[in-house]
Amino acid sequence: MYEVELLNLTSNKVFIKKFNSYDFMKKFVNKVNYSKKLKLLSITDNSYLYD
Numbered sequence: 001m002y003e004v005e006l007l008n009l010t011s012n013k014v015f016i017k018k019f020n021s022y023d024f025m026k027k028f029v030n031k032v033n034y035s036k037k038l039k040l041l042s043i044t045d046n047s048y049l050y051d
Helices: 022-033
Strands: 002-008 013-019 038-045
Touching: 002 022, 013 022, 022 038
Parallel strands: none
Antiparallel strands: 002 013, 002 038
């Protein structure tokens, strides 16, 4: 499981989005990089816990 921590720049709130697939997470992060309303704070890889 991968956790992506984001900052909403319009409301200044931090939220976490969880993904089970690395590919979906990478696609989402790619979209966030071009977004003007969201900022990427961190990516956490918790996949070792679910083996």
